[in-house]
Amino acid sequence: MKRSPKLNRIFLLKLEIPSLPTLLGVIRGALEPLVDMLEFSPEQCREVIRAVDEAVSNIMRHSYLGRSNQPIAVFCNRLQRQANGESEQGIEILLFDRGPAVDTTRLQPRPLHEIRAGGLGLHIIRGSMDSVDYKRAGRLNRLRLVKYVRHSKIRTGL
Amino acid sequence: MMISVRRVDKAAILDVSGSVDWANSVEVRKVLLDEIRDKSVDRVVLNLVQVKYIDTATVASLIEGLKASRDKGSRLVLFGLSEFVRESLKITQVLNLFVVCDNEEQAMII
Numbered sequence: 386m387k388r389s390p391k392l393n394r395i396f397l398l399k400l401e402i403p404s405l406p407t408l409l410g411v412i413r414g415a416l417e418p419l420v421d422m423l424e425f426s427p428e429q430c431r432e433v434i435r436a437v438d439e440a441v442s443n444i445m446r447h448s449y450l451g452r453s454n455q456p457i458a459v460f461c462n463r464l465q466r467q468a469n470g471e472s473e474q475g476i477e478i479l480l481f482d483r484g485p486a487v488d489t490t491r492l493q494p495r496p497l498h499e500i501r502a503g504g505l506g507l508h509i510i511r512g513s514m515d516s517v518d519y520k521r522a523g524r525l526n527r528l529r530l531v532k533y534v535r536h537s538k539i540r541t542g543l
Numbered sequence: 544m545m546i547s548v549r550r551v552d553k554a555a556i557l558d559v560s561g562s563v564d565w566a567n568s569v570e571v572r573k574v575l576l577d578e579i580r581d582k583s584v585d586r587v588v589l590n591l592v593q594v595k596y597i598d599t600a601t602v603a604s605l606i607e608g609l610k611a612s613r614d615k616g617s618r619l620v621l622f623g624l625s626e627f628v629r630e631s632l633k634i635t636q637v638l639n640l641f642v643v644c645d646n647e648e649q650a651m652i653i
Binding site for chain 2: 413427442446506508513
């Protein structure tokens with residue numbers, strides 16, 4: 386049986402916000418120095434920020450249907466794993482909301498060749514992150530986004 | 544986010560600044576579509592030099608604007624795209640649908 390690589394998880398940040406669209410900028414602002422600290426390239430930083438912004442927007446729009454006083458929690462963890470004899474680090478972002486369970490059959494990005502508005506957010510999220518997982522846990526929706534740094538030296542300390 | 548409109552001959556130039564996301568993309572969409580549908584305007588130029596971020600709701604509004612301008616037979620031109628904005632259009636595979644210029648002067652004559 387193939388063993389999965391050892392994964393270390395270090396807590397970095399927790400944000401709790403109401404589902405107010407004007408707070409999207411606060412999340413982007415908090416994430417920017419965090420992903421920069423983890424030595425993602427500028428392009429990778431933008432990918433992470435874009436994916437999280439789209440995911441939180443989707444919670445506001447689809448899970449809470451535009452209601453602006455519902456809770457959203459954002460957890461960020463630093464990940465370290467050994468892969469092919471080398472240490473890799475990345476970021477794990479967990480998004481929690483208390484909306485109704487998501488119909489996972491509807492979590493499909495639309496084909497991009499259709500020139501029309503809508504359905505682009507999922508495409509961005511999946512294309513920007515290494516893994517995207519949805520899970521219903523009790524009364525919570527949990528979206529887990531993971532991205533690893535590519536070809537970067539690991540910093541000592543935090 | 545701030546948006547203002549300048550008129551130069553038959554062109555409307557929309558100067559946008561800040562970040563455009565789910566909180567305010569509806570405002571950009573309204574101004575953009577209003578200007579495109581204005582009969583006295585045959586060219587809408589979107590100045591994005593001061594735009595730090597756009598989300599997919601904004602990309603969707605730009606696609607709507609493009610369709611509206613094609614239906615009307617007018618032009619929609621973008622200029623001053625940041626890395627963030629350019630990537631958002633590229634990832635969603637709509638960048639090549641738009642006429643994109645480096646500066647306003649170019650956008651007014653292309």
